[in-house]
Amino acid sequence: MNIDQNGKVTDAVEDASDRLREAAAHAEDGREEVGQAARRLGRKARVQARMAKRRIAHAAENAREHLAETGEMTRRRLHQGRAQVQEGVRERPFGAMAIAAGVGLALGALLSRRH
Numbered sequence: 001m002n003i004d005q006n007g008k009v010t011d012a013v014e015d016a017s018d019r020l021r022e023a024a025a026h027a028e029d030g031r032e033e034v035g036q037a038a039r040r041l042g043r044k045a046r047v048q049a050r051m052a053k054r055r056i057a058h059a060a061e062n063a064r065e066h067l068a069e070t071g072e073m074t075r076r077r078l079h080q081g082r083a084q085v086q087e088g089v090r091e092r093p094f095g096a097m098a099i100a101a102g103v104g105l106a107l108g109a110l111l112s113r114r115h
Helices: 007-091 093-114
Strands: none
Touching: 007 093
16 A cells, blocks of 8 residues: 555555456456356257257157058058958949949939039
C-alpha cells in the first residue's frame, strides 16, 4: 500500500484492484467449471446417442425379420388357398361356374345401383 497525500484514494484503488483480481480469478474458475460440465454433458450425449442407435438398429432388424416371416407365411397361405380353389374347380367344375356366375350377377347388381 502506498501512502501519499491522497492515501485514502490510493487505498480505495488498491482495494478495488484486489477485488477485480479476485473476481477475475473466480470468473476463470467458473469458466473452467463450465467447460468441464460441457465436456461431461458431451460425453453423456455421445453415450446416449450410441445407445439409441443400437436400440434403433435392433428394432429395425426385428421389424425386417418379422416382415420377412409374415411375407413368407402370406405367400404359403396364398399358394395353399389357390391350390384348394383349383382342386375344388377340378372336382366340381359346374358348381364353380355357378358360384362364379352368382358372384358376377351380385357384383353387377351392386355396381349398377351405384350409377
